[in-house]
Amino acid sequence: MDGIHDLGGMAGFGTIAYEEDEPVFHEPWQATAFALNIVGIGVLRNHNADEYRHSIERMLPVHYLQACYYERVLTGAATLFVEKGLVDLDDLEARAGGSFPLAAPNADDPMVDLTPQPVARFKVGDRVGVKDIHPKGHTRVPRFCRGKTGTVLHVAPAFSFPDAAAHGGAFRKEHTYHVEFASTDLWSDAGSENESVVVDLWDSYLEAAAS
């Protein structure tokens, strides 16, 4: 989805807050929230990592920006525990003593039609174009590189295709590619010389481009 989570290149954000010698968790609840999600994925098999990422993406934009990372983790995991029926929202709110905002429901028709590519179609040095797709559901192709052309630096092994895995689609694996885009190709004449972004992209997001 073209959501608030897809932050790459969005302007208007301020200085990055940096904390010296930051602890792994600032508060015990953060560790618990993190662990609840890991257990939800790895032990309970309540959800997979793609569903989890998408559950966070479905948070209302203002909540997404207000929440710290672990509140996002908590919200996404809780949404999936509720959606899969393991817990009940009313029960959660009664226990919490207040409202428990969850992420919004999944979109109808979340996937766009991308031909599966079980065999790697590209090799190092190939010029590839990124399809200008706008799925309503989960996808891992950042908006900033859609419609852009880059160069393959590396061919990675085949991994589960996230757009399908997040929405109960047919399991499939595809190679991903480390594709380098010049900053000036991404941001036109507001980009910078001598800077590039390398995006890791599944095969079916791509098409061959003129070199």
Added chain:
Amino acid sequence: MDGIHDLGGMAGFGTIAYEEDEPVFHEPWQATAFALNIVGIGVLRNHNADEYRHSIERMLPVHYLQACYYERVLTGAATLFVEKGLVDLDDLEARAGGSFPLAAPNADDPMVDLTPQPVARFKVGDRVGVKDIHPKGHTRVPRFCRGKTGTVLHVAPAFSFPDAAAHGGAFRKEHTYHVEFASTDLWSDAGSENESVVVDLWDSYLEAAAS
């Protein structure tokens, strides 16, 4: 700027709250904030409408999404009154009895290089492409139509070019065009048949496209 204000097509927002018989202003301060900005533009000539729009665009994204419309108006206008030296932030905060969050400063190098087009280059029925520009400053070409091709429905008179006017650039006027884009061209196969968006675009945002 590719900021939070450029909301068109962003997914993840919920239901639209609708109020029956809504008043013009819900609270007196909203009327005052509105009037302060109008007086700032029309009477004090402190700023123009393009600077004003951009001052709101420069709000931090989370503040932008949290604020109601008139808080955005207030924040933008106050930012410009402070930046132009008519009032002092410390004074404002002393008077307000608390902090007074302003918008972030203007970007360095806010404009991209677009050849001025004093004479209308296009006519009704022409196919035009929208340049894929990403100015760091103010622009009125929504991100959702950049790089897309549409059809001119109407040629409007020449108006001051906002990207320049917002940043003290050389005054110039250009015609704008009502350009229609098919939903399926904007959002690919996640768009809808029988729906289109008409965007009003200045001449120099555009280039001729194959028909």
Added chain:
Amino acid sequence: MSGQTKIASPEARTAALKDALSKKGLIPEGALEGVIQTASEEWDPKNGARVVARAWVDADFRKRLLEDGTKACAELGYEGIQGEYIVALEDEPTRHNVIVCTQCSCTAWPVLGLPADWYKSPEYRARVVREPRKVLHEMGLDLAKDIAIRVWETSAETRYMVIPCRPEGTEGWSEEQLASLVTREALVGIALVTSA
């Protein structure tokens, strides 16, 4: 940005800005009140409703309105700030028009009034360009799939108003009666005009 930590209320911030400018003598007497009066009383969707009703009963006016909305609205006395270039969009049985300003909240103040909160909300601005039929449905307007929807994005200086289809069963109604049917919602395209 400051040593203050607690954010003052928008009300307190507005008062502070007004006071700071006033203390410097920058606000002419009555200037704010004048703006507020204009915004509250002159800019009114009833103006747009009168334009629509006139267009329904007067074919020559309708023609002038479609050819030069600014001039036609000025005939009825509706002009000025944010009405410098008005374009009227005529609904047809097979094509519906709806207006938005995705990047801020522009609209034709002299004929539509200041926009309602829903029009200015991030929800409307984000969604209506991408899923207009769904948005209209949620707002109570169901349009059949074969009715085309044109969403007009107020991204430059054109200020739009919708001329909805005249409802059936209003033959012989007076211009005033007809105007009373035209809501502010219909002028933006999130509702139709009905005679019920």
Added chain:
Amino acid sequence: MSGQTKIASPEARTAALKDALSKKGLIPEGALEGVIQTASEEWDPKNGARVVARAWVDADFRKRLLEDGTKACAELGYEGIQGEYIVALEDEPTRHNVIVCTQCSCTAWPVLGLPADWYKSPEYRARVVREPRKVLHEMGLDLAKDIAIRVWETSAETRYMVIPCRPEGTEGWSEEQLASLVTREALVGIALVTSA
């Protein structure tokens, strides 16, 4: 979504979720504690520092690390969740590497540890792909204009780590000494390694 109006604190919400799952007997004994212990003690940027130090002193290991980061890290015992496919990025005097995950906050937990808040912040995620030199400057790393910057976006399953340039003046240092120089910041590319 609910009749409750006041939002419970994240702490209260977390406790509620834990209690609700526990009450149903869904959380195996020690499962949460085990995850927290692993995250707090095993996943540690010191692991990545040891990998880097080994690569600096052992040319064969460096070669294996660049060819198959996953296997090379596993040689030192660093593997598992979010370390299934590790790619090491070697800085050069004329090219600097920096890592981000713009869409969530992925990183190579076994070698880098759980990421710091700055890495997970909307500010870093939004800005570093578009203006890396400025972001690095603000974070204390000034790179000359003729040094190319590659920003690696962790958008799929590859988990990156940076092998910074070995600082001058460290000839003859032990692997352990060298590892002590390599900060978690350097492993992501927002800092260089210095011997001072």
